[in-house]
Amino acid sequence: MKHVLGAVCGASVLLVVPAMAETTLTIATVNNGDMIRMQGLTGEFTKKNPDIAVKWVTLEENVLRQRVTTDIATKGGQFDVLTIGTYEVPIWAKKGWLVPLANLGADYDVADLLPKIKDAVSADGKLYAAPFYGESSMVMYRTDLFEKAGLKMPEKPTWDFVIDAAKKLTDKNAGTYGICLRGKAGWGENMAFLSAMANSYGARWFDEKWEPQFNTPEWKTTLTTYVNLMKEAGPPGASSNGFNENLALFNAGKCAMWIDATVAASFVTNPKDSKVADKVGFALAPNTGLGKNANWLWAWNLAIPAGSKKTEAAEKFIAWATSKDYTKLVASKEGWANVPPGTRTSLYQNDEYLKVAPFAKLTLASIDAADPNKPTVKPVPYVGVQYAAIPEFQGIGTQVGQQFSAALAGSMTVDAALTAAQSATEREMKRAGYIK
């Protein structure tokens, strides 16, 4: 009997939630370096706000998206602060799923936010999320290999130059490839890169009447150029490479050029992880002279779901984590090279940051060069550079990504991939009622 009682008591202790501070915030986030750092610094926030406790839920990006979408759509109220991308912000704001951030405090300098990033997280002139870190994409290249080949990377390279250089720098016997690009299927994987590349070639996802545009010559040129370039100068098995695979290849010295997120700059220049840390140069993403570079715009942001009952405490946390003071706090604890980039103008005017971040100027220029409200050469009805901010895009983007990945793998021709992409997109857009 004693044992039974003991077991029951033990079980009930385990089942009871321990008593905590007055308000407990549950924050959902992804496992990126900057977010992990924020988790580590939570103590600084709770020290200032002893009545607030913080619980972290870290999940894989796609799991987080599914988890958070279910909770927010059912008003489950499991989360008080969400980490979401620029893709979700306008869609969720329109559905009334997010609380507008109107009380971030008097000393929260909204005007200091980078204008392009601020635009991306606002709807109808209201801020619906606060940017935690922002990124665009740019060319990262090996200065030593360029020098050896007698090439000089311009600050604003054209695709012709990049293609030519990639071919010249490829030495398959030595295991060096001219260029590493994303090939893994997914709307946030290969399609992020390919949509941005297509923008620079004058292509667009939809015309003004939401008609899919994969049957246009611009898309054909984009995809043909990409597939041929990767066949000649890309690493083997590129159709399964995403950000992390290419990062590993570049860090191991296998790629002469890599076009990807600006946030990678701090990884490839970190001697602890990279074999080529001191041999990396940066340039803007390539263009074709049509006025758009092949670079995207993305930010991870903190937002409050409409179901949360702890809005006030949540806003306090968001104001703290995305403030100028937070940047200073990270700098004092972990150095300026580790502060979250791409959200505030003041960071790019800070000499201490500019000294340790050789990529800062290019990151800012890349972010400035991307315009989510006017992403393409021809006019479009959607917002977003490497995506169209409509709920259907995730599904469509991934389907199209699969066709293009198959074209890269050689199991499909470019024409067949484009035809399949066109019909899949048309079908989905008809089903969703955008076109008849």
Next chain:
Amino acid sequence: MARMATRQRVVISTIGAWLFGFLIFFPILWMVLASFKTELEAFAIPPSFLFFHWTLENYATVQERSDYFHHAMNSIIIAGGSTLIALLIAIPAAWSMAFSPTKRTKDILLWMLSTKMMPPVGVLVPIYLIFKTFGLLDSRIGLVFILCLGNLPIVIWMLFTYFKEIPRDILEAARMDGATIGRELVYVLTPMAIPGLASTLLLNLILAWNEAFWTLNLSTSNAAPLTTFIASYSSPEGLFWAKLSAASTLAIAPILVLGWFSQKQLVRGLTFGAVK
């Protein structure tokens, strides 16, 4: 001559079995090895098998960043609780269907199995709403309940198969001696079905331990088991294989040890009734 041929066959089949076993075990071995590598080495091509710089850094990081024991305790409670409740419901159900079948028994069994045929995501939103209404979101009780329901068809099926192998005459003899239904179940049937019960228990425990859909979707922090612990180490931007491997090794360790010690029971139970 004949003896030599037999010997040869034994050697070949032994080597074959070892090779096959190694092949099956290889992904786990690779994961354990990766957990001792640095992030760069874990991603290196060509990969190094044993000659790399061994480090415990990943385990230290995982330990520092997450509360492993909190997650492990949740896994034990959720997997253990759901298995025990499932067995309590399944034993009488399987007993009645095995020893007093009706015209509809087969249909009932098939209907129960059919609930496993639908992808769980199809009922995610309704289940989520039910959990929200009853305040079960992020609670261990809620997860015990859902995993128990999810695995119940398999448990009943397995037990039904084992019970069917037990000769009816023995039960009849017990009844002749005046045993009540309860006594018959507890003192006659259960001891005879112990290998079957043990393997059902183990298999169900492993299934519940590894269940990643409901546990990821219905828990946040209080009730989060080891599956969420693993999921938190995958990163969209940044190298994570080594740390993820360390987290996965820690997550499967308890169940691996349990499986190792009880493999005889498991194999015996799984092959029970296979040969007549």
